[in-house]
Amino acid sequence: MTVFINLIVSVAVIVILQLAGMLVFSLMTPFNDLEELKKGNMAVGLAFGGKFLSTALIIGVAAYTNSSIWYMMLWFLVGYFILVASYWIFELVTPGLKISEHLQKGNVAIGALLCFVFIGTSFAVSSLIV
Template sequence: MGFLSWVDLLDLIVGVAVIVILQLLGMVLFSWMTPYSDLKELKRGNIAAGLAMGGQFLGTAIILGVAAYTNTSIWHMMLWFAIGYVCLLAVYCVFDWVTPGLKLSEHLQQGNTAVGMLLFIVYVGMSFSISSLIV
């Protein structure tokens, strides 16, 4: 068992860079879905928005981690991440649709911690389920 070769090291660096870029891109796309500024809500100390955003980050990271673990090609990893990520975005839309009496974004902006915690769990739980489909 030897040290990493230069090729292995370069593959590792590229892989980590792609993962970081995809994670950040995922978070930007999630922030575009909210009618309020996520960063302003965090600066304001809005725990509900922070929980929802944390769930988005962790859910995205779970899908990305499984996509990276189960694929040897960066391109396949990116493809499976994109598929899983679109599914996670759809989960939010469906969840918002099936709870018509509960306008999620309004409750988050108002600081409803129960809604923030619920969304955190929905994102994380569904990302585990979605990840089981990534091959």
């Protein structure tokens, strides 16, 4: 019975962390991600999908490598902070490029690049989680 309760609690925490992570990412853009997705904005879809997958990768590795829910949450927060920082660093190293404007205009190249920045960062960060 204890294993079942631990599983339910772990899954609930993972879902809550994933949703909270996506909410913070949505607040970082000056436009409404869901409205852009409803319009069929492929660039936003790619960037949003990259955010979702990268967040899930970090949660998955944190859950797999930690037997304590508290350590899992801690490592997720560390990894998530690095993901958010990677977005802002990407903005800084591309001064002639306003990422959010290009995403809102539907620039698929920027959406794809940002998607892979997030996924690549999450793979690199996941190797640090112990």
